[in-house]
Amino acid sequence: AQSVTQPDIHITVSEGASLELRCNYSYGATxxxxxxxxxxxxxxxxxLKYFSGDTLVQGIKGFEAEFKRSQSSFNLRKPSVHxxxxxxxxxxxxxxxxxxxxxxxxKGTHLIIQP
Amino acid sequence: IAGITQAPTSQILAAGRRMTLRCTQDMRHNAMYWYRQDLGLGLRLIHYSNTAGTTGKGEVPDGYSVSRANTDDFPLTLASAVPSQTSVYFCASSDLSGLQFFGPGTRLTVL
Known part of the structure; x- marks a missing residue:
């Protein structure tokens, strides 16, 4: 059965700093x-979503995510958090x-923004 | 406005009582789903329906039942509520690509 792992339960980032939230999946096929x-x-x-094609996908609110097949990962990023x-x-x-x-x-990652 | 509506928004229920959570979509999606969200566990699938007249069990179906008499409605019933069913319940539907759209949720407390 497929599973999804978000290793970070909580992440604290300063406002204006960059962000990366990790996601790994276990599944037979992509x-x-x-x-x-x-x-x-x-x-x-x-x-945002990834179905196929370009492995770097853009989403709303300035977020992007990169699919890496070799790592079974789909990490979310934002260059400057608000x-x-x-x-x-x-x-x-x-x-x-x-x-x-x-x-x-x-299981989710709770993002805390420090002023 | 197209989307998914859920009712009630919140409910406090005595253990042993029967409760039906309502879900209606106006997007004519064939597939619909019920999830429960619990702190630290994320969202878990309770039941799903691929099309009107069919239903299937998800990861945590025990204590819940569903019906799908038509395309738009997908009610979730707790026949005899227990405190462990205290949760936030989300209904969703999906288009042909698999993209899911979520309702606003129902917060249920069973005492």
Missing amino acids: PYLFWYVQSPGQGLQLL WSDAAEYFCAVLPAGGGADGLTFG
Whole structure:
């Protein structure tokens, strides 16, 4: 069965500093890959997705992620964080081709922004 | 506005009571899902439906049931609620590419 690992439960970054959130997956074939963000008390918002093609994908709010097949990773990055980026971030995978079995989520990384 | 609605927004429920969480989408997506979110565990799939009339079990289906009488609605029922079902519940639907859209969630507390 597929699994998703987000090794960092909490990350603290100073405002204006760069950010990288790690995500590793375990799956037989390259799945579809997603990053979602959840602000406190809110639902999930899609930041970006990778289905195929260019391994560097751009998302909303200045985020990007790079798919590295050799490392089974899909790390999320942002060059300069803003206080409004404080939230919970989830990496998720889906079998390639879509499938209807639902997403498999990592346990999330809580991002704290220091002034 | 197209999207997914969930009701109620929040609910406090006595253990042993029956509860149905409602989910409606207006995007005509075939596939729909129910997840629960618990601190430190992320989101876990409870049940899913590939199309109207069919349902399937996810990772944590015990104590929950679903039905899919039509394309738009996908209610989740707790037949006899227990405190371990205290959670935030998210409904989602997906388009043909597999991209999932989430509802705003229902916060359920079982006492």
